[in-house]
Amino acid sequence: MAEKKSKTIGILTSGGDAPGMNAAIRAVVRKSILDGMKVYGIQRGYTGLLNEELFEMDKHSVSDIIQRGGTILGTARCEEMRTEEGQKKAVDICNKFGIDTLVVIGGDGSYRGALALSRLGINAIGIPGTIDLDIACTDYTIGFDTAINTAMQAIDKVRDTSSSHERCSIIEVMGRNAGYIALWCGIANGAEDILLPEKYDYDEQKIVDNIINNRKHGKKHHIIINAEGIGHSTSMARRIEAATGIETRATILGYMQRGGSPTCKDRFYGSIMGAYAADIASAGKRDRVIAFRGGEVTDIDIEEALAMQKSIPEYQWEVSQALSR
Numbered sequence: 318m319a320e321k322k323s324k325t326i327g328i329l330t331s332g333g334d335a336p337g338m339n340a341a342i343r344a345v346v347r348k349s350i351l352d353g354m355k356v357y358g359i360q361r362g363y364t365g366l367l368n369e370e371l372f373e374m375d376k377h378s379v380s381d382i383i384q385r386g387g388t389i390l391g392t393a394r395c396e397e398m399r400t401e402e403g404q405k406k407a408v409d410i411c412n413k414f415g416i417d418t419l420v421v422i423g424g425d426g427s428y429r430g431a432l433a434l435s436r437l438g439i440n441a442i443g444i445p446g447t448i449d450l451d452i453a454c455t456d457y458t459i460g461f462d463t464a465i466n467t468a469m470q471a472i473d474k475v476r477d478t479s480s481s482h483e484r485c486s487i488i489e490v491m492g493r494n495a496g497y498i499a500l501w502c503g504i505a506n507g508a509e510d511i512l513l514p515e516k517y518d519y520d521e522q523k524i525v526d527n528i529i530n531n532r533k534h535g536k537k538h539h540i541i542i543n544a545e546g547i548g549h550s551t552s553m554a555r556r557i558e559a560a561t562g563i564e565t566r567a568t569i570l571g572y573m574q575r576g577g578s579p580t581c582k583d584r585f586y587g588s589i590m591g592a593y594a595a596d597i598a599s600a601g602k603r604d605r606v607i608a609f610r611g612g613e614v615t616d617i618d619i620e621e622a623l624a625m626q627k628s629i630p631e632y633q634w635e636v637s638q639a640l641s642r
């Protein structure tokens with residue numbers, strides 16, 4: 318590993334925002350300055366980098382943000398960064414501002430841009446920020462805890478009205494490619510059925526039989542947690558109502574899951590991972606992704622991190638199935 322200590326950091330947030338990103342930004346900025354480095358905030362992710370939307374940050378730039386949801390830097394999904402031309406332009410802009418290390422807070426997609434820049438000579442450090450928990454190299458991603466608590470509380474509310482009206486409810490939670498939010502809420506909300514993109518072999522007739530059987534035994538509600546990756550909640554509700562004769566409603570929780578004041582856990586993990594990113598940059602480590610593994614903060618080569626695969630833990634899935642019956 319080349320040990321060239323970083324002098325100037327650029328920091329951006331990219332992809333879907335996540336509560337706790339502000340805590341991570343604050344930690345990167347404050348720890349980098351303490352470690353003797355200069356920091357540029359980059360607005361609107363890679364799009365802002367390519368438009369030179371940069372400003373120098375000091376420790377006051379990150380005052381009063383730890384409790385705020387979203388990201389003070391703004392975020393975007395940037396097509397231009399997928400092109401070689403865009404990547405070269407990004408490197409030229411980093412060089413123009415003297416940025417030797419780029420800290421990227423986001424998910425796998427955002428790390429791919431960072432990896433491209435690292436191959437062109439910019440030190441790239443990723444911090445896992447996504448509500449989806451779908452980054453393979455780490456046990457935790459910033460934003461997940463806030464999102465599942467927001468979803469859990471919303472699902473409890475839907476359950477109240479579902480019981481009063483003796484209805485079946487399909488509640489769709491976020492996770493285009495990953496079912497972690499659905500799995501966690503499915504268990505925490507005591508859902509009768511949980512549908513995940515990773516386990517896309519569910520049988521709708523079995524759900525119908527389950528609803529009818531539960532009703533015979535006096536259950537007043539039936540909660541189905543459906544991950545966004547499976548989707549089609551509204552048409553599913555229509556089919557289930559027709560097959561069971563029980564009123565069925567679909568609720569899509571949507572973007573409310575990405576907002577809100579971060580939980581203590583997201584502020585804590587954001588702060589630790591952000592400070593750690595600044596420390597390894599200052600120590601001259603190159604091209605890493607920060608991770609929490611076995612309760613400890615650590616760092617992994619960015620290329621290796623991107624090659625890792627993640628799947629739903631089998632035992633957790635089994636428990637979710639066993640407890641829902």
Ligand code: F6P
Binds near residue numbers: 333
């Ligand atoms: O942040 C992750 C996530 O919420 C996914 O679950 C979802 O599929 C995606 O972002 C949608 O985000 P957008 O509509 O902003 O692209």
